[in-house]
Amino acid sequence: MISSNAHSVKNAPNTALNQMGTEAFVSIRGLEKSYGPNIHVLKGLDLDMQPGDRIVVIGPSGGGKSTLLRCMMGLEEIAAGDITLGGEGYISAAPGKKGINKLNREVQKRVGMVFQHYTLFPHLTILSNLTLASVKSRGISRQEANAKAMSLLERFGLADKARAHPSQLSGGQKQRVAIARALMLSPELMLFDEVTSALDPELVNEVESVMLQLAEQKMPMMIVTHDMWFAKNIATRVVFCAGGVIVEDGTPEQVFGNPKEQRTREFLENVLHAGH
Amino acid sequence: MNYEIDFFYVLKGIDQLLEGLLVTVQLTLTSVVIGVIGGFLVCLMAMSQSRLIRLPTMAFIEVFRCTPALIQIVWIFYCVPMLFNVFLDPFVMGVLALSLNLIAFNAEAYRAAIQAIPKAHLDASIALGLTPLQTNLYVVLPQAIRLGMPVLVTNAISIFQQSALVAIVAIEDLMYMGKLLSTETYRPIETFTFVALMYFAIALPVMLLSSRLEKRYKTANS
Numbered sequence: 001m002i003s004s005n006a007h008s009v010k011n012a013p014n015t016a017l018n019q020m021g022t023e024a025f026v027s028i029r030g031l032e033k034s035y036g037p038n039i040h041v042l043k044g045l046d047l048d049m050q051p052g053d054r055i056v057v058i059g060p061s062g063g064g065k066s067t068l069l070r071c072m073m074g075l076e077e078i079a080a081g082d083i084t085l086g087g088e089g090y091i092s093a094a095p096g097k098k099g100i101n102k103l104n105r106e107v108q109k110r111v112g113m114v115f116q117h118y119t120l121f122p123h124l125t126i127l128s129n130l131t132l133a134s135v136k137s138r139g140i141s142r143q144e145a146n147a148k149a150m151s152l153l154e155r156f157g158l159a160d161k162a163r164a165h166p167s168q169l170s171g172g173q174k175q176r177v178a179i180a181r182a183l184m185l186s187p188e189l190m191l192f193d194e195v196t197s198a199l200d201p202e203l204v205n206e207v208e209s210v211m212l213q214l215a216e217q218k219m220p221m222m223i224v225t226h227d228m229w230f231a232k233n234i235a236t237r238v239v240f241c242a243g244g245v246i247v248e249d250g251t252p253e254q255v256f257g258n259p260k261e262q263r264t265r266e267f268l269e270n271v272l273h274a275g276h
Numbered sequence: 277m278n279y280e281i282d283f284f285y286v287l288k289g290i291d292q293l294l295e296g297l298l299v300t301v302q303l304t305l306t307s308v309v310i311g312v313i314g315g316f317l318v319c320l321m322a323m324s325q326s327r328l329i330r331l332p333t334m335a336f337i338e339v340f341r342c343t344p345a346l347i348q349i350v351w352i353f354y355c356v357p358m359l360f361n362v363f364l365d366p367f368v369m370g371v372l373a374l375s376l377n378l379i380a381f382n383a384e385a386y387r388a389a390i391q392a393i394p395k396a397h398l399d400a401s402i403a404l405g406l407t408p409l410q411t412n413l414y415v416v417l418p419q420a421i422r423l424g425m426p427v428l429v430t431n432a433i434s435i436f437q438q439s440a441l442v443a444i445v446a447i448e449d450l451m452y453m454g455k456l457l458s459t460e461t462y463r464p465i466e467t468f469t470f471v472a473l474m475y476f477a478i479a480l481p482v483m484l485l486s487s488r489l490e491k492r493y494k495t496a497n498s
Contacts, residue, residue, distance in 0.1 A: 075403070115396055121397065132404070136406065136414060181404070182403070
């Protein structure tokens with residue numbers, strides 16, 4: 001932990017808000033990830049997340065945004081680097097042993113993730129989708145889990161769907177259930193990987209409003225999205241990720257209003273024009 | 277050709293045929309139960325990380341899938357007693373041959389079903405903190421059974437029909453009884469037509485039921 005802090009000072013230029021003194025909530029150092037010998041997706045990415053940050057990651061496809069989130073969730077073997085949460089290291093590459101990462105499952109459990117393609121389990125009811133992990137892996141009683149699940153579903157306006165199966169729900173409803181399922185485990189950090197990309201346009205809003213609700217409750221989040229309007233609304237920080245590194249990092253006003261880097265400007269011009 | 281179709285003698289022997297049908301159904305049901313459970317275990321072995329388990333299991337599967345069931349039955353019936361000096365009841369031998377065959381085909385059905393489960397479900401399971409065992413038990417297995425069901429039923433119906441082959445080793449199943457009756461009555465056309473209808477009358481409803489279930493699962497999962 002001490003060495004990783006020393007490291008973070010060295011890499012300070014990448015932290016936008018100049019909070020070098022305070023300990024980062026999440027700290028990512030030298031993250032490298034390749035698919036096969038030729039495709040290097042992340043090339044030594046550094047990023048610090050402060051408590052209360054809601055980071056939106058934008059950037060061209062193939063730039064490593066989703067891979068970054070997948071690495072943070074512990075879904076990918078990383079080639080180099082390490083990630084800490086609340087000062088505790090939980091994912092780090094084990095040099096020498098190729099492909100094998102050191103993974104602290106207890107810390108990993110404090111992170112929740114929602115994916116682009118809902119990933120609800122089709123054979124289970126909505127209620128069981130929510131309670132499965134609580135009951136089977138966290139040792140929470142079924143009664144308690146059911147009560148918590150019902151209160152979450154109520155909050156998201158889905159209480160009447162508790163007994164339904166995922167196939168009976170719209171895409172927007174499925175995605176809200178997926179968010180509720182992640183919240184069941186009381187994560188300290190939520191990762192959202194293009195959660196509205198697969199939705200019909202008229203369903204995007206209901207999912208984004210649930211995320212805004214979470215933002216109001218100060219849930220730390222990292223969000224990958226193509227929706228720049230939403231990014232402006234929810235982010236406390238915007239990070240432009242391209243070519244496997246963080247190119248630019250700042251407040252939404254800075255990054256959208258007055259980007260410093262040429263690449264960021266070009267990217268934003270392209271997407272904002274395409275959007276209109 | 278002035279052969280006159282006459283079912284009289286066949287219908288007189290109906291008791292004999294029903295006795296045979298009972299044996300056929302017993303053979304099939306026993307083999308199906310063994311095949312459904314054994315198939316899943318063999319499938320897990322065929323997907324094992326360890327080569328020592330995986331390779332022999334795959335060899336077993338391919339041998340039984342790529343040789344005629346008739347030879348498998350004859351081989352088990354004549355060669356197993358000679359090689360290993362074990363003498364089993366003919367019915368048990370029949371079940372052994374049929375269920376080994378079915379296990380091989382069901383293992384493949386399970387494997388295809390497991391591979392059809394979206395990989396994203398495994399990601400979601402990790403994100404929910406489920407262990408690999410919990411993921412297999414609560415996420416993979418229930419979906420594999422559902423997805424594999426149509427093929428498992430088709431395999432069961434096919435083993436019901438293959439079971440006619442055990443008549444060749446003198447197990448007194450429907451086919452064997454039919455053969456007896458046709459020689460007794462000199463009425464092969466009527467006898468074998470009737471026997472075929474009996475197989476058909478059992479297999480068709482099962483087939484229809486399964487395609488209905490399949491349709492229901494499909495709409496439920498779309």
